[in-house]
Amino acid sequence: MRIHVIGCSGSFAGPRSAASSYLLEHEDEAGRIWRVLIDLGSGAFGPLQRVIDPAQLDAVVFSHLHPDHFLDLTGLEVSWAYHERTDLPQLPIHAPASLPQRLAAVMCREGDVPDGVDTVPFAYHSISDRHVFEVGPLRFETRLVLHPVEAYGFRVTCGDEVFVYSGDTDSCQALDELAAGADLFLCEAGYLEGRDDRFTGVHLTGRRAGECAARAGVKVLALTHIPAWTEPQQALEEARAVHDGEIRVVCPMDILDVSP
Ligand SMILES: [Zn+2]
Ligand SMILES: [Zn+2]
Secondary structure: OEEEEEEOEOOOOOOOOOEOEEEEEEEOOOOOEEEEEEOOOOOOHHHHHHHOOHHHOOEEEOOOOOHHHHOOHHHHHHHHHOOOOOOOOOEEEEEOOOHHHHHHHHOOOOOOOOOOOOOOOEEEEEOOOOOEEEEOOEEEEEEEOEOOOOOEEEEEEEOOEEEEEOOOOEOOHHHHHHHOOOOEEEEEOOEOOOOOOOOOOOOOEHHHHHHHHHHHOOOEEEEEOEOOOOOHHHHHHHHHOOOOOEEEEOOOOOEEEOOO
């Protein structure tokens, strides 16, 4: 598997990056490339089109329904519903159950059918805690994590490769279990120790991400979801103080290989 970082700015689109979105790709033995988009936050549909034609997606997966993780589904819906290719299948979308209503509200309409067409462009699948689903050879397992809204982290396995994405969360047992032994752990570090201590149950810091990575024994820790007002180096230093393994901060358009 490999991960293309489409957007990684925490909580809102920043001057150098869109909000959260990651393209997971895997080429199977027959040479077919599977493409699953994980989150599509504010500003991310633009840069996604620099990497692939969105019509090539096999599925989209949403960790939770904060705008910085789902809002640009509005653009993907327009693109999919009105595409010149009229043979596009319904695109599978795995997300918390209220996504169709949330999308309809943003689009100012009742129901799931875009104006002017007669079919729903997406096939919605609800996720819940410890839910397992597959997209081709990619196996997804969900865990409910600690955030003010229903929010999930994902553990994706393919052959002997393990990729884990935290979504948005503070420290919790579920995240430790989800990340156990991951080859690549893409983990949010939205807060800083000290500065953000008045908030609990919302985001990790670099330190808390590093502590989780150490407990879980991950191979590579990749920090993400760092907001525009935070210097990435600070998150990195916090994580390095508590975890000896390989750590990096991701940037837009980075490509990360998941290798066991
Ligand atoms: Zn977020
Ligand atoms: Zn969030």
